[in-house]
Amino acid sequence: MxxxxxxxxxxxxxxxxxxxxxxxxxxxxxxxxxxxxxxxxxxxxxxxxxxxxxxxxxxxxxxxxxxxxxxxxxxxxxxxxxxxxxxxxxxxxxxxxxxxxxxxxxxxxxxxxxxxxxxxxxxxxxxxxxxxxxxxxxxxxxxxxxxxxxxxxxxxxxxxxxxxxxxxxxxxxxxxxxxxAVDNIARYIVDYYNSTNEVTRHIWTINNLRELLLTVVLNIGTYFEWPTVAIAVHQGNRLMLRALYDNENARILNESRLHLEEGTSDIIHQAYREQSVCQSRGTPFAFAALQSSQNMYSIAIPLQKQQPLLENEPFGVLLIGRELSTFSELEIKILTTLADHISLAMERIRLYDEWQDLLLSEERNRLALDLHDSVNQKLFSLSLTAQGIKELLRDENPLVADGIGDIQKLSQETLSEMRTLIWQLRPYSAEKGMLVSLKEYASKIGIHVTLQMKDDVQFTEKVEKTLWRIGQEAINNVSKHARTNRATITIKSIEDQIQMSIIDHGCGFVLEQAETKLATLGISSMSERAAQVNGRLKINSTEGKGTIVTVMVPRLREN
Structure with missing residues (x-):
């Protein structure tokens, strides 16, 4: 692969x-x-x-x-x-x-x-x-x-x-x-191609999907002078409205709720389902953010992953709305070409992200091996040497022996933390699944975890890997700070959200008095990971009663 x-x-x-x-x-x-x-x-x-x-x-x-x-x-x-x-x-x-x-x-x-x-x-x-x-x-x-x-x-x-x-x-x-001396129609065609060229020229230097989507809707709206441009992307089991240009403003969205009666569909979902160009005027859209545009002449064009020698794989829809007229056959041909360029740019970014993940995984493996083969072995040798010196000096010089004992204890603690770090650096195993991997990790560092999943929750690969890393950090905090060897992990669905909670009944702490402590608990890194999948992190803790780390991420359903 x-x-x-x-x-x-x-x-x-x-x-x-x-x-x-x-x-x-x-x-x-x-x-x-x-x-x-x-x-x-x-x-x-x-x-x-x-x-x-x-x-x-x-x-x-x-x-x-x-x-x-x-x-x-x-x-x-x-x-x-x-x-x-x-x-x-x-x-x-x-x-x-x-x-x-x-x-x-x-x-x-x-x-x-x-x-x-x-x-x-x-x-x-x-x-x-x-x-x-x-x-x-x-x-x-x-x-x-x-x-x-x-x-x-x-x-x-x-x-x-x-x-x-x-x-x-x-x-x-x-x-x-x-x-x-071309006539007005020919001039319009030339302008169409010029505008298409300007849009495609900007997208090939972008390596971030959010930036690409924002740039595409902004440039199409600006160069073609169209009031509404949107991109919907297939995520999980449904279409999500991810980018919108209207009122001369471009913004990133993550809207997934449908606003149509059951059994009905808008041209965005129709274009995706049929993999064909669809046009309409005056029909409602499934996304609330587009309701102000439903009286325009609208066209929906499928975005497809280009697969040589195989059937192209659909993954989204480009929507354009204007006030004057329906789109001509020639315009549709040009816009379909533009959609192909957008699809290719999105696929390039997906492959770029996979490339980066592969490089990161290789680097984590290399670092874990280096730590295991060098630092880990030296700490183990230091601990054994300190223990031997302490035994030799126990009767002859008790004070020095006690000092050596402190060195031995410190080296053992450092060795334990080093082994935990090496385990954290190991890549995520999708074959085992997130819950099994978290339980294995907890067992390695001496924490007994009780798992509770109340629904048959389906994750995207990115969300699953993110929840695994957040859970790993939270379990590590239980081991280091909670003064308990037990924790509970619960996963459940709440409306359009997936909630994962890591609960311990350890010593807890007072949130208002713990700004410095929060920094040492890796809260910022957990929050950043949650934000990468459009989620959020919340910490609740009571001194003497324990701590609850909760992460909420959007749930993806069928269309």
Whole structure:
């Protein structure tokens, strides 16, 4: 899985870099040339060329890089001659995805006629260039000795071709705007693509989901001058309204309550359920924050996780509302392209977070091993040495023996705390589950835990890991400060919340007099962990009666 995530993350970085390269040029030839060179550099492929094609038999050679001498001869005449097998497939509508070209006529004829050095280039991959379902050319890439491209490589090339198609269409429209006296509709289309480009340009540098959602709704609302933009994301078993732009203000939300009669649905849930673009006007929304926008012309566009060679996985909806009219077919095509960019950016952030978690887990494991192999062993040796010296000096010098005894006691306490720390550094085991893991941890540090779960509560992976870390810290506090070896952990559902409580009947403390003590109990770290899953932490303690640590997090239900 680690290698798969690494390869997927690398592919996303390539797509990000290609997008940045495409955005640097508005001249068609310069854009295609620089993008082809960057693609070959990032993938390690050696040569490539691009054809732009009209109706048969019209085509022209638009860009190339690092051609073999035989193809580069006579001002690249082999690329400007008669049509080849690739182009004939293209004109017959038989080339709809990236493919391996086994017998390329240009390569074969040039090699067999001994017209120059082909540098062992015998095969290439061909990818159709399309935008909104319309084809306009071919991308060909290859390397000396490479006879086959894997499905993953072809899927990546299709993603790059899709980006090139969007950029070429945008550039064509810009060229039309500069060279022709276009009418108002054409100008509006150009502005649409410009606004789309501005939105996508901002999102590729963001590595935080909240910031991404806020930036997307703000930029769409600002650049397109639309009054309402929202994003709903599927979490757990329901859609959550996570970001909203209205009244010229963007904000992050976490709204999940439905405000419709049972059995009814709004266009947001309809678009997610049917995985199709939906439009409406005057129909109510399921989210209270959108009620003021229900009289607008609204469009809901699914957001999908892009999975090469597999069916795309839905994970959210982009909603846009305006006052003037329904959205045209052309607008829907452009907005669907924009939604694909947003989906890709969200997936990149998800993979980035997983990458960070993997790195953190590796570092925790490394640190735990280092502590166990070095500090832990030395503390154990120190304790044994102190015990031996104390026994030797017990009769000869009792005062020194008592001092050595204090050293031994301190080293044993430190050793115990070190073992607790090493246990805390161990990664969370999702296979065992949170409650079993907490009970095991408590047992290791001498605390007997009673578990009580009153409902069949389902957690997301992130919430479960967060509750595990908070429970771990709370149990550790019981061991260190409560003067008891017993605790109770309860988990239950309260309306739209999940509540976990860690209860002890130890010595307790007076909250008003314990600001310094709270700092030593790790309260701030527990509160920060709760906030990361939109939860909150509460401490109740009574001197002589014990302490209750309560954490509340949102509960996710079915739509």
């Amino acid at each position: 680690y290698e798969e995530q690494t390869l997927r993350y690398k592919d996303l970085l390539i797509l990000k870099t290609i997008a940045e390269t495409l955005n640097r040029n508005h001249d068609m030839r310069l854009m295609l040339q620089s993008t082809l060179e960057k693609l070959l550099e990032l993938t390690g492929l050696k040569t490539g060329w691009i054809f732009l094609a009209d109706d048969e038999p019209i085509y022209h050679h638009a860009a190339d890089h690092n051609l073999p001498a035989a193809l580069a001869r006579n001002d690249k005449e082999p690329l400007r001659g008669e049509a080849c097998f690739c182009l004939r497939l293209y004109w017959r509508d038989s080339l709809n995805q990236a493919v391996n070209i086994i017998e390329c006529e240009r390569l074969h004829d040039t090699a067999t006629q001994s017209l120059g050095d082909m540098n062992n280039l015998t095969h290439h991959a061909t990818v159709p260039l399309t935008i909104c379902g319309e084809r306009f050319g071919l991308l060909n890439v290859g390397s000396p000795g490479k006879e086959h491209f894997s499905d993953e490589e072809l899927a990546l090339l299709e993603g790059v071709a899709y980006q090139i198609g969007t950029a070429v269409e945008r550039t064509r429209l810009l060229e039309q705007k500069e060279k022709l």
